[in-house]
Amino acid sequence: MLGLLAGLMIGAVGIGGVILVPALVYFGGIPIHLAIAAAMMSYVLTGLIGTLVYTSKKSIRWSMAGWLCAGAMPAALAGALAAGRASPLVLEVLIGLLTVASGVHALPASPAGxxxxxxxxxxxxxxxxxxxxxxxxxLSGTGGPLILVPILMWLELPVLTAIALSQAIQLPIALLATAANFSSGNLDPTLGVLLAAGLAIGTFVGARVAHAVPRPALRRAVAIVLVVVGASIAIKVIARLFA
Structure with a gap:
C-alpha cells in the first residue's frame, strides 16, 4: 500500500518517493539504511515504467536527459556509498528537510515551471x-524526481517537461545506487521487490493522471501531504534529541 501511494505521487507530480523511506522507518520499523537501499531498488522499475510512459507521450527531451544522466550516474554511486556510512539521525534530518522543502515548493498554484x-x-x-x-x-533514498523537479521548475522549464526528465534520470540513478547498496550489504532484495510492485502500479496510473488532471489541484494536494510528513519527521527527531 505504501508503495502504491508513493508510486501514484511519483508518476503524477514526480515528488512522491520522499514518503517511502519515512513510512518504512516509522510505520514498518525498518532500519533507515535498509529502507533507503530497498527504496532505491524499487525505483529501478518505476524509473523504467515512467520513462516508457512519458516517452510514449513524447514528453521527454532526450537531448537534455542525456546530459542529466551523465552527471547523475557516478554521483549516484558516491551517494549510495555515503549513505551506508552516514548516521541514521543525519539521514532522518536530511529526508525531513527534503520533504518539507519539496512540499513548500509545490504549494504555489502557478509555479515558475x-x-x-x-x-x-x-x-x-x-x-x-x-x-x-x-x-x-x-544518499536520501528519495528518488531523483524529488530533487530534479524543483530545480528544473526554478529554471523555468514547463512542469510536464521537468517531471518527464525526472523519470528518465531515475532509472540510471536507481540501478547504480542499488549496485552500491548491494555491495555494502545494506540491500534486502525481497523488500525491494515488494516495494517495486506497488510503486510500479502507482507510477503507471500516476503518469496518466498527470496528463488528465488539472495541475494546480494536483500539486496542492501532494504539497500538503509532503509538508505534513516532513513536519512529522522533524518533530520526531527533535523529540529524540531532547528526550
Whole structure:
C-alpha cells in the first residue's frame, strides 16, 4: 500500500518517493539504511515504467536527459556509498528537510515551471544538476524526481517537461545506487521487490493522471501531504534529541 501511494505521487507530480523511506522507518520499523537501499531498488522499475510512459507521450527531451544522466550516474554511486556510512539521525534530518522543502515548493498554484522555456539550460549545467540529483537521491533514498523537479521548475522549464526528465534520470540513478547498496550489504532484495510492485502500479496510473488532471489541484494536494510528513519527521527527531 505504501508503495502504491508513493508510486501514484511519483508518476503524477514526480515528488512522491520522499514518503517511502519515512513510512518504512516509522510505520514498518525498518532500519533507515535498509529502507533507503530497498527504496532505491524499487525505483529501478518505476524509473523504467515512467520513462516508457512519458516517452510514449513524447514528453521527454532526450537531448537534455542525456546530459542529466551523465552527471547523475557516478554521483549516484558516491551517494549510495555515503549513505551506508552516514548516521541514521543525519539521514532522518536530511529526508525531513527534503520533504518539507519539496512540499513548500509545490504549494504555489502557478509555479515558475509552468513557463515555456525550452533548451536554454547549458549542457555543463545539466551535467552538474544531474550530479547533484544523483548524489542527493542515492544518499536520501528519495528518488531523483524529488530533487530534479524543483530545480528544473526554478529554471523555468514547463512542469510536464521537468517531471518527464525526472523519470528518465531515475532509472540510471536507481540501478547504480542499488549496485552500491548491494555491495555494502545494506540491500534486502525481497523488500525491494515488494516495494517495486506497488510503486510500479502507482507510477503507471500516476503518469496518466498527470496528463488528465488539472495541475494546480494536483500539486496542492501532494504539497500538503509532503509538508505534513516532513513536519512529522522533524518533530520526531527533535523529540529524540531532547528526550
Amino acid at each position: 509552468d513557463g515555456t522555456r525550452s533548451n536554454a539550460v547549458s549542457s555543463p549545467a545539466l551535467g552538474f544538476i544531474g550530479a547533484v540529483t544523483g548524489f542527493g537521491s542515492a
